[in-house]
Structure formats: C-alpha cells, structure tokens
Amino acid sequence: MFSAEYLALLYSALMALAIIVYAVLDGYDLGVGILLPGNNKPSADTMIASIGPFWDANETWLVLAVGLALIAFPTAHSIILQALYLPIAFMLLGLILRGVAFDFRAKAKTRYRQTWDRCFKLGSLITAFTQGYMLGLYVMSFEHSLASHLFATLSGVGVIAAYTLIGAGWLIMKCEGEIQNSAIRWCRLSNLIALLGVLAVSVVNPLINAYVQTRWFGTEISLLLLPLPLICMVLFVIQDRVLVKLNDNTSHGCWLPFAITVMIFLLCFFGLVYSFFPYVVPGTLTIFEALADPSALTFMLYGVVLVVPAIIGYTLFSYRVFWGKTQDLSYY
Amino acid sequence: MLDTLLLSRIQFAANISFHILFPTITIALAWFLVFFKFRYDRTGEAVWLRAYRFWVKIFALTFALGVVSGITMSFQFGTNWPGFMERIGNIAGPLLGYEVLTAFFMEATFLGIMLFGMKRVSPRLHTFATLIVAIGTTLSAFWILSLNSWLQTPTGYTLVDGVFYPKDWFEIIFNPSFGYRFFHMLLASALTASFLMAGISAYRLLKEDHKHAPKLTLKVSLTVAALLAPMQMFVGDLHGLNTFEHQPQKVAAMEGVWETEQGAPLLLFAIPDEQQRTNHFEIAIPKLASLILTHEAEGEIKGLNEFKGEHPPVKPVFFGFRIMVGIGVLMILVALVTRYTLWKHSTLPTWQLKALVVMTFSGWIATLAGWYVTEIGRQPFMVSGLVKIEELVTNVPSEHVLLTLIGYLTLYAVLLAAYIKTLFYTARNAVQVEEYQTTPVQGGQYV
Numbered sequence: 001m002f003s004a005e006y007l008a009l010l011y012s013a014l015m016a017l018a019i020i021v022y023a024v025l026d027g028y029d030l031g032v033g034i035l036l037p038g039n040n041k042p043s044a045d046t047m048i049a050s051i052g053p054f055w056d057a058n059e060t061w062l063v064l065a066v067g068l069a070l071i072a073f074p075t076a077h078s079i080i081l082q083a084l085y086l087p088i089a090f091m092l093l094g095l096i097l098r099g100v101a102f103d104f105r106a107k108a109k110t111r112y113r114q115t116w117d118r119c120f121k122l123g124s125l126i127t128a129f130t131q132g133y134m135l136g137l138y139v140m141s142f143e144h145s146l147a148s149h150l151f152a153t154l155s156g157v158g159v160i161a162a163y164t165l166i167g168a169g170w171l172i173m174k175c176e177g178e179i180q181n182s183a184i185r186w187c188r189l190s191n192l193i194a195l196l197g198v199l200a201v202s203v204v205n206p207l208i209n210a211y212v213q214t215r216w217f218g219t220e221i222s223l224l225l226l227p228l229p230l231i232c233m234v235l236f237v238i239q240d241r242v243l244v245k246l247n248d249n250t251s252h253g254c255w256l257p258f259a260i261t262v263m264i265f266l267l268c269f270f271g272l273v274y275s276f277f278p279y280v281v282p283g284t285l286t287i288f289e290a291l292a293d294p295s296a297l298t299f300m301l302y303g304v305v306l307v308v309p310a311i312i313g314y315t316l317f318s319y320r321v322f323w324g325k326t327q328d329l330s331y332y
Numbered sequence: 333m334l335d336t337l338l339l340s341r342i343q344f345a346a347n348i349s350f351h352i353l354f355p356t357i358t359i360a361l362a363w364f365l366v367f368f369k370f371r372y373d374r375t376g377e378a379v380w381l382r383a384y385r386f387w388v389k390i391f392a393l394t395f396a397l398g399v400v401s402g403i404t405m406s407f408q409f410g411t412n413w414p415g416f417m418e419r420i421g422n423i424a425g426p427l428l429g430y431e432v433l434t435a436f437f438m439e440a441t442f443l444g445i446m447l448f449g450m451k452r453v454s455p456r457l458h459t460f461a462t463l464i465v466a467i468g469t470t471l472s473a474f475w476i477l478s479l480n481s482w483l484q485t486p487t488g489y490t491l492v493d494g495v496f497y498p499k500d501w502f503e504i505i506f507n508p509s510f511g512y513r514f515f516h517m518l519l520a521s522a523l524t525a526s527f528l529m530a531g532i533s534a535y536r537l538l539k540e541d542h543k544h545a546p547k548l549t550l551k552v553s554l555t556v557a558a559l560l561a562p563m564q565m566f567v568g569d570l571h572g573l574n575t576f577e578h579q580p581q582k583v584a585a586m587e588g589v590w591e592t593e594q595g596a597p598l599l600l601f602a603i604p605d606e607q608q609r610t611n612h613f614e615i616a617i618p619k620l621a622s623l624i625l626t627h628e629a630e631g632e633i634k635g636l637n638e639f640k641g642e643h644p645p646v647k648p649v650f651f652g653f654r655i656m657v658g659i660g661v662l663m664i665l666v667a668l669v670t671r672y673t674l675w676k677h678s679t680l681p682t683w684q685l686k687a688l689v690v691m692t693f694s695g696w697i698a699t700l701a702g703w704y705v706t707e708i709g710r711q712p713f714m715v716s717g718l719v720k721i722e723e724l725v726t727n728v729p730s731e732h733v734l735l736t737l738i739g740y741l742t743l744y745a746v747l748l749a750a751y752i753k754t755l756f757y758t759a760r761n762a763v764q765v766e767e768y769q770t771t772p773v774q775g776g777q778y779v
Binding site: 052053056060072075077078079081082085089095097099102107296297304311 | 389392393395396397399400401402403404406407409410411414415417418421422423425426428429430432433434436437438440441442443444445447448449452453495497498501726727728732735736739740743747750754757758
C-alpha cells in the first residue's frame with residue numbers, strides 16, 4: 001500500500017498526462033474540424049481522412065482525464081463539474097455533433113453531406129471554445145463576475161486559436177498541394193493569435209491571482225522558471241519563420257510546425273500546472289485534501305501500471321500504420 | 333413542480349436510454365464482423381468480405397453514436413449526481429476506471445485500423461484488430477454491468493459515515509447478480525443485433541437486391557436468433573430467480589403482488605393502482621407466479637405492502653416487464669418460424685420478409701423495457717436498500733438542468749431519426765453500389 005501523499009502526486013501526474021495528451025491529440029483533430037471548408041467537398045474529404053483513424057481514440061483521453069479526477073479526487077470533481085455545469089453541457093453537445101457528423105457525412109445522402117460538414121465544423125468550434133472558457137473560469141477560481149467571464153471568453157478564443165494552430169500543423173504534415181498551402185496560411189494566422197492569447201493570459205493571470213503571483217515571482221525556484229515563458233515566445237517566432245520558409249518549399253520539414261506547436265502546448269501546460277500546484281480546485285482544495293480512499297486507488301494502480309504502457313504502445317502502432325501522407329478514406 | 337431532482341432524473345433517464353441503444357447493437361455486431369472476416373480469411377469467398385464491408389459501415393456509425401452519448405454519461409455523474417461519486421466513488425471509480433483503461437482505448441484505437449487499415453496491414457492483423465474491437469466492446473459491458481449489478485446487490489464493502497469503502501474487490505466485481513445480468517445483457521445484444529441484421533437484410537431482399545450477401549447475412553442472423561432467443565428466456569428466468577432472492581420488492585412490482593401470498597397467480601394483464609394498492613382488470617393464471625419463482629405451487633411471494641415507502645413505482649415496472657417478455661416471446665416465434673422456412677425452402681415468402689423488417693428494432697424495445705424494469709425496480713434507491721437517489725443530486729439551479737435537458741432531448745431526437753434513416757438509406761444504396769466484384773481482395777494489395 002502506498003502512502004496517501006504519494007498516491008495524490010501520482011494520480012495528479014497521471015491526470016496531467018491525460019489532459020496534455022488530450023489537448024495535443026484531440027486538439028489537432030478539433031483544429032482540423034475548425035478549418036474544415038463548408039462547401040469545397042474534395043478537400044474536406046482529404047482533411048477528414050487525415051484524422052479518421054484517430055479522432056475516436058484521441059477523445060478517449062478526455063474520458064480518462066475526467067475519469068481520473070472522478071476516481072482520485074471525487075470532491076474536487078464534483079465541485080468543478082457543478083461549477084461548470086452549463087459550459088460542460090455545451091461542450092458535450094459540441095462533442096456529440098462533431099462525433100456523429102464524422103460518420104453521418106460519409107453515409108448520408110449527398111445533399112445532406114454539406115449540412116453534416118457544417119455540423120462537424122460547428123461542433124469542433126463549440127468544443128474548443130467551451131474548453132477554453134472552462135479553463136478561463138478555472139483559472140479565475142470559478143468567480144462569477146463580469147471580469148472573469150470576459151477573461152473566460154478571451155481564453156475560449158485562445159483555445160480556438162491554439163487548436164487551429166495545431167490542426168493546421170497536422171495538415172501541413174499530413175497533406176499536400178492546395179490543402180497544405182492553405183494550412184500554412186492558417187497556421188501563420190493562428191500562430192499570431194495564439195501568441196497574443198498566451199501573452200494576455202501570462203500577464204493577466206499573476207495580476208489577478210495572488211497565489212499565482214507568488215508562485216512565479218515570490219519563491220527561489222521561480223527565478224529558474226522565468227525563462228520558460230521566454231522560450232515559449234521564441235518558439236512562436238521560430239514557428240513564423242519556419243512557415244515562411246515552408247511557403248517557398250514544402251518538401252523539407254513539413255513536420256516542424258506540428259512539433260513546435262506541441263512544444264508550445266507543453267510549456268503553456270507546464271506553466272499552468274506550476275501556477276496552481278498543489279491545488280486541484282484553485283484556492284480551495286489541494287490534491288492532498290481531495291484524495292479518495294487510498295486502498296481503492298491502490299487497486300486501480302495495478303491496472304494503470306499494466307495497461308498504460310500497452311495503451312501508449314498500440315497508440316504508437318496505430319500512428320505507424322497510418323504514417324505518411326493521407327490517402328483517401330475508404331472502409332477497406 | 334419541476335425541481336432539480338426530478339429534472340436530473342429525467343435527464344439521466346433520457347441519456348441512459350439513448351446511450352444503451354448503441355452498445356446494445358455494437359457489442360454483438362462486433363462478433364458478427366469477426367465471424368464474417370474470419371470466414372473470408374478461411375474461404376477467400378468474396379461474399380463474406382461484402383457482408384463485412386456492408387456491416388462494418390453500420391457498425392462504425394452505431395459505435396460513434398455510442399461513444400458520444402457515453403461521454404455525456406461520464407460527465408453526468410459529476411454535473412448532476414455529485415453525491416454519487418462522493419459516497420460511492422471508492423467503489424464505482426475503479427470499476428469505471430478499469431473500463432476506460434482496459435476497454436475504451438483498445439476499442440477506439442483498433443477501430444481505426446479495423447475501419448481504415450485493411451489495405452495497410454496484413455489480413456491476419458486486420459482480423460486481429462476486428463477481434464480486439466469485439467473483445468473491447470464485451471469488456472466494456474463487463475465493467476459497466478459489474479458496477480450496475482453492484483448497485484443492485486452490493487457486497488464486499490464497508491460503510492463508514494455514509495461513504496462506501498472497498499473491502500474485497502473480487503466480491504465487488506463478481507457480486508451476486510453480476511453473472512445473470514452480464515449474460516442477460518450479452519444475449520440481449522446478440523438478439524438486438526441479429527434482428528437488426530435480419531431486418532435490414534430482408535429489406536434489401538424486398539428491394540430486389542439479388543446479390544448473395546443479403547441472403548447470407550439473413551441466414552446467419554436468423555440462425556443466431558433462433559439459437560439464442562430461447563436461451564435468453566432461460567437466462568432471463570434464472571435472472572428473475574436471483575432478483576427474487578435479493579430484491580423481492582422489485583419482483584413484487586413486476587408481478588403486481590400487493591399482499592404477501594402463497595400460490596400467487598401469474599398476471600397476464602392488469603392495471604396496478606398504487607393509490608388503492610390493488611390491481612384492476614386482472615387476467616391471471618392461478619398459482620403460476622409462485623410456481624415459476626419458488627418452484628412450488630404454494631410458494632410464498634412477498635407483497636408490496638411489506639415494503640411501503642421502500643418499493644419502486646409499480647406501473648412502469650409491471651408494464652415494462654410485460655413488454656420485455658412479450659417482445660421476447662415474439663422474437664422466439666419469429667426466429668423459429670423464419671429459420672425453419674429458410675431451411676425448408678431456402679428462401680422466405682414476402683410476408684415473412686416484411687415481418688422481419690417490422691421487427692428490425694424489436695431488440696431495442698425489449699432491451700429498453702428490460703432496463704426500465706431493472707433500474708426503476710431499484711427505486712427509490714441508488715444502492716439497493718442503502719442510499720436513496722434524492723441524497724445524491726446536484727444543487728445547480730433547476731433552470732440550468734431544464735435548459736440542458738431540452739438541448740439533449742432535441743439533439744437525441746434528431747440523431748435517432750437520422751440514424752434510422754441512414755440505416756435504410758445505406759441498405760437501399762447497397763442495391764445499386766455494392767456490385768458483385770467477383771475478384772476477392774488479392775494478397776498483393778495488402779501492404
């Protein structure tokens with residue numbers, strides 16, 4: 001049996017892993033959804049084909065993240081989910097719309113196809129926005145004021161930009177020709193918006209939240225961490241340069257924008273986790289206070305140790321199977 | 333009158349009813365696909381591959397609907413029933429967690445290879461991916477049914493200040509009603525999927541689809557239905573006996589028994605009246621209920637009056653049970669008659685094909701009715717006899733619950749209509765597009 005403190009750290013690390021993997025993986029396919037054209041059928045097919053084999057498994061990381069919260073920190077789970085009741089409902093509607101549209105569009109009558117494409121796009125947009133909105137409210141400790149809802153809206157736009165960025169990076173990597181060229185343009189634009197978003201959040205967050213301020217400016221370790229936001233900014237700039245280069249010659253390094261975006265995601269996420277650790281409900285509940293019964297968590301741990309490596313293994317395998325430029329999707 | 337509790341219950345009922353429709357199909361349909369693919373690998377006959385390709389499309393659509401509605405369920409515990417996880421989380425959490433870890437990821441990942449990877453992996457690996465998806469759906473059912481059964485017949489726990497703690501995981505997972513419930517559900521899925529397959533295949537034949545594939549899938553699905561429908565009756569009966577032992581108040585509601593009696597009759601029809609605590613318009617077979625449940629004509633059945641305030645609402649359980657059994661009997665008859673005709677004449681007359689089309693979604697109705705019996709039958713408790721549902725509800729404003737309820741209901745209605753339309757559209761489409769390709773997929777086409 002492990003100590004409660006150790007379990008709290010372990011399960012929050014797992015939860016963090018699930019969240020960041022979710023943000024990267026479902027991030028790129030939601031981004032592709034956001035970028036989906038509402039009228040141009042052939043390129044829509046290719047774009048959807050690029051995420052077809054993956055989106056379902058990507059979404060499962062969200063279920064895992066929420067599941068881990070529910071298992072390891074049930075009190076926090078219910079505080080957070082009740083506080084976010086409406087945005088969660090909207091996110092679920094968005095996820096439902098996106099998930100079913102993916103399948104219906106391929107099977108419905110041709111004249112409905114465009115409608116399902118729009119549902120796909122709309123569902124992806126709603127999902128991305130509400131996730132960002134919830135993140136904003138979370139950062140604001142679920143405070144209900146005009147300022148916090150404005151901040152949450154800003155954060156929603158930021159997440160849309162971030163997912164568009166990673167989605168465009170994915171398309172640059174997986175597609176060719178016209179789609180790839182447009183993706184480079186989208187990528188550049190969303191790179192700029194995401195940069196502004198990250199800047200805004202980094203400035204606003206310590207200003208409004210005293211705890212976050214101490215974490216970043218008040219401790220000895222914070223001096224060591226201050227370069228991180230700088231590295232993040234530099235990455236945005238490098239990204240822009242890479243995109244300009246790719247615009248002239250797409251044959252080399254088409255995987256770079258995706259990789260750089262993943263690094264940006266990791267840095268931002270690390271910053272966020274560091275800002276609030278060890279709180280699971282900001283300012284209210286720490287991971288140590290919210291922990292569920294240790295014996296139940298120990299039982300769960302056997303499964304985690306045995307299964308998570310297997311999950312990572314066959315996920316990598318599936319990416320290897322569909323490696324390379326996207327081909328047409330057929331049930332074959 | 334519309335308070336958060338009532339609205340939350342309606343919302344949960346709506347979500348769970350919508351969700352269950354799709355896994356009910358996919359659990360067994362996945363095994364049908366394994367069979368088709370396996371036969372193709374063994375015989376190389378193109379017809380098996382065509383059967384696979386047609387049904388894998390329907391599987392993909394059904395699976396997607398199951399996934400998205402399932403995600404909604406996983407959030408609802410926290411949004412609408414926070415008390416559930418706070419008090420039962422130590423038991424329910426790991427069971428749900430194991431479902432995600434052992435089933436969700438596996439089926440979702442291999443689904444990609446199963447649907448789109450046939451040309452990219454070896455035939456053997458593709459069949460393996462199909463098999464893994466089937467195992468995944470079944471494992472998923474295993475964990476969910478384990479949790480559901482535990483809520484009905486809790487064992488292996490200790491209760492401290494209203495919070496449950498696990499004591500013996502083996503007892504928790506394999507609680508007394510689990511086995512019955514699990515097999516009852518697997519058979520329900522097999523029957524739902526085979527009647528769906530039979531209905532759609534019959535529809536294709538009626539639309540003059542003279543290819544070999546719809547005839548083949550008709551035969552396979554009717555064979556499965558004819559074998560399993562009677563078996564379901566048997567397993568259902570065993571399940572009923574188990575419920576009689578552990579949840580007598582549920583059985584009393586199913587049978588419409590108010591006063592404890594020896595030699596209770598089996599009510600074929602009645603209208604239970606909870607105010608006057610009696611039945612109207614009874615049509616009964618004397619002593620049969622006692623005989624079935626206790627295997628003695630004079631056996632004692634406890635009446636609802638012994639559980640006043642602690643028994644479920646009678647009408648929905650009573651009628652739900654009759655609908656489930658009624659459809660079940662109909663399924664047995666239809667399966668046996670059509671399978672027999674097929675064996676004798678190797679084709680079905682138009683009226684039998686039409687009957688099968690009418691029965692396409694009979695499995696859904698029986699499964700829903702069965703779930704209502706079992707879930708409403710547990711009321712007013714969340715954990716049988718220990719935790720009442722009203723203790724667990726959220727305290728978000730009722731308008732929020734109402735708003736989201738309207739959103740879900742609208743979307744579900746649209747999706748259900750679109751799903752059913754698309755099924756029949758796919759079938760009609762197959763008449764034209766699924767041409768005979770006499771050449772099977774060559775080994776060389778695989779990478």
